[in-house]
Amino acid sequence: MKTDTTTGAAISFDNVGKAFPKKGGGSVMALDDISLSVEPGTITGIIGRSGAGKSTLLRMVNGLEKPTSGKVTVAGRDVGAATGAGLREIRREVGMIFQHFNLLASRTVYENVALPLEISGTPSREIRKRVDDLVARVGLEDFRNRYPAELSGGQKQRVGVARALATQPKVLLSDEATSALDPETTQTVLELLADINRDLGLTILLITHEMAVVRDIASHVAVIEDGKIVEDGSTYDIFTDPRHPTTKSFLSGVTGVTLPQFIARDLTETRPKGPSREVMRITFVGDNATDPLLAKMSTELGLQVNILAGAVEEIGPRPFGNLLISVEADRAEEARNFLEHNQQRTEVLGYVG
Numbered sequence: 001m002k003t004d005t006t007t008g009a010a011i012s013f014d015n016v017g018k019a020f021p022k023k024g025g026g027s028v029m030a031l032d033d034i035s036l037s038v039e040p041g042t043i044t045g046i047i048g049r050s051g052a053g054k055s056t057l058l059r060m061v062n063g064l065e066k067p068t069s070g071k072v073t074v075a076g077r078d079v080g081a082a083t084g085a086g087l088r089e090i091r092r093e094v095g096m097i098f099q100h101f102n103l104l105a106s107r108t109v110y111e112n113v114a115l116p117l118e119i120s121g122t123p124s125r126e127i128r129k130r131v132d133d134l135v136a137r138v139g140l141e142d143f144r145n146r147y148p149a150e151l152s153g154g155q156k157q158r159v160g161v162a163r164a165l166a167t168q169p170k171v172l173l174s175d176e177a178t179s180a181l182d183p184e185t186t187q188t189v190l191e192l193l194a195d196i197n198r199d200l201g202l203t204i205l206l207i208t209h210e211m212a213v214v215r216d217i218a219s220h221v222a223v224i225e226d227g228k229i230v231e232d233g234s235t236y237d238i239f240t241d242p243r244h245p246t247t248k249s250f251l252s253g254v255t256g257v258t259l260p261q262f263i264a265r266d267l268t269e270t271r272p273k274g275p276s277r278e279v280m281r282i283t284f285v286g287d288n289a290t291d292p293l294l295a296k297m298s299t300e301l302g303l304q305v306n307i308l309a310g311a312v313e314e315i316g317p318r319p320f321g322n323l324l325i326s327v328e329a330d331r332a333e334e335a336r337n338f339l340e341h342n343q344q345r346t347e348v349l350g351y352v353g
């Protein structure tokens, strides 16, 4: 598939808007001036709350929705303007997987995967070869003659992935593909998607409401709210330096930054009178992420540091850590200076008396 000649992007959204007519008159702006570039071969996550516009955005990539303003291009082709054979060709190059798998109950695993090829008129010998390869790729050789009702959720999603790959697409859209699965099965499906991305160079655009999914698989992320992108960038940058309150709130569950209840309850925004401690978040990034910096700070500054919560995680091969600590408020500035001098980010969360 050729990439967009102007941006090099596999998918690009240029000032895309989508208004749906509202019952009783007026309209809902589901998407408002969205501009986003998805580079070929990357995995990009779109995260947002229910009703933010994620599905509408995804459905524009295969022409299931048309923009009311702006332009969506896939491999340089204007999806909104495509009709007939042009649209069918784009759809062959864009596979999709779904939260509830969307398999045909009356067809076996083999027959579900073969369906898109039958529709596109592929010769039956070619269908057999391709379906055999795909069923093996997703690890379901022993299940090829089973019906969907006889499969687990993870196995059904593997069938969904194999079916989406049948027409040898260059782009895979994932609509909350792991939301109906337990955490362990989620991991195995995400690993399958990462393998496909690596082995086939497939560009993956996925929508989710879970930052953990983004962390585990996406190299880039866009946060969407009320039809607008409020923040986007590399996953590492967004995790280590989130700017928008919505991004911060999505991150609070996964990065070990949730304040323990007993601290959150007593936290004040302004410093109380009398002795108090400042509560701060430290984001450890890059090579220093796992350095014993706090021990060094304690010794060098003679400070008592209380660790309240924290975690060290990885995004791809790069570690980063989040720690919530408290230090004597009178000396907190000294502590922050020390940490920032050592290339760590700090954020004051409040005070406890």
Ligand SMILES: Nc1ncnc2c1ncn2[C@@H]1O[C@H](COP(=O)(O)OP(=O)(O)OP(=O)(O)O)[C@@H](O)[C@H]1O
Binding pocket: 020, 021, 028, 029, 030, 048, 049, 050, 051, 052, 053, 054, 055, 056, 057
């Ligand atoms: N066909 C439609 N007609 C009218 N309004 C629609 C239509 N499709 C979506 N909307 C509205 O557009 C907005 C965005 O919907 P969308 O389904 O894209 O959100 P979402 O982020 O995918 O939500 P969810 O996570 O709940 O699926 C919502 O306000 C929704 O009610």
